[in-house]
Amino acid sequence: MASWLPETLFEIVGQGPAPSKDYYQLLVTRSQVIFRWWKISLRSEYRSTKPGETKETHEDFLENSHLQVQIALIFGARILDYVFNLCEGKFDFLEWLSDDLLLSILSYLDLEDIARLSQTSRRFAKLCTSDKLWEQxxxxxxxxxxxDMRALAQDMGWRQMFFTNKLQLQRRLRKRIQRQGSQRSSEL
Structure with a gap:
């Protein structure tokens, strides 16, 4: 399955924690973890400092606690955990699926499962509450x-429309149609 993956599995760039102005890049390929840094300083002793780079195989990275600490300090513990999982061969194939494909899959789930899935990550929370999913x-x-129902759903949201009972929807539709009728008659 790993052969389906692209060469670059993960990439992130960022600035070091304050007061540092240094920039960092973390790149995880199928076979290596590459950590690059650029020193940014006004101090004369650092002006001629060249960018640096460390390359480790996945196995070596798992043993390199110094590099792991640097990554955790700069990018956070969640990123370190994610890189650890990649190096151990634990790939999250759902991350590689497009939002449209995931929405299509989610539309077949039970409501309870959608509610549970929305609590697993920010991406799934966004997808599980999206109008595209609830329209489907x-x-x-x-x-x-x-x-008229489509226009009402665009006003109130497809999710809200789904959870609104039938009588309330009929009332809202009638009010909407009446408003449109009175607007048209006032325009004439």
Whole structure:
């Protein structure tokens, strides 16, 4: 399965913690962890400092606690954990799927499963509350969606529309149609 993966598995750049102005890049390929740095300083002793680079195989990185500490300080513990998992061959293949494909898959889940999945990551929280997903769910639950229903859903949101009971939706649709009728008559 690893052969399906691109050459670059992960890349992040960032600035060191204050008061540092140094820049860092962390690149994880299929076979190496590459850590690069650029010293940014006004002090004369650092002006001629060249950028640096450390390359480690995945196995060597797992043993290099000094490099791990640097990565945790600069990019945080979550990034270090993610890089650790990549080096151990634990790939999150869901991360490589497009949002449209994931939304299509999510539309087949039960509501309880969508609620649970939304709590697993920021990406899934965003997808599980997106109007695109709830539009698909409403369309699969309804036989026919009228243009008035579609306009109401765009006003109130597809998720809200799904969870609103039928009587309330009918009232809102009637009010919307009445407003549109009164607007048209006032324009004439």
């Amino acid at each position: 769910i409403v369309q699969s639950a309804c036989d026919h969606i009228t243009p």
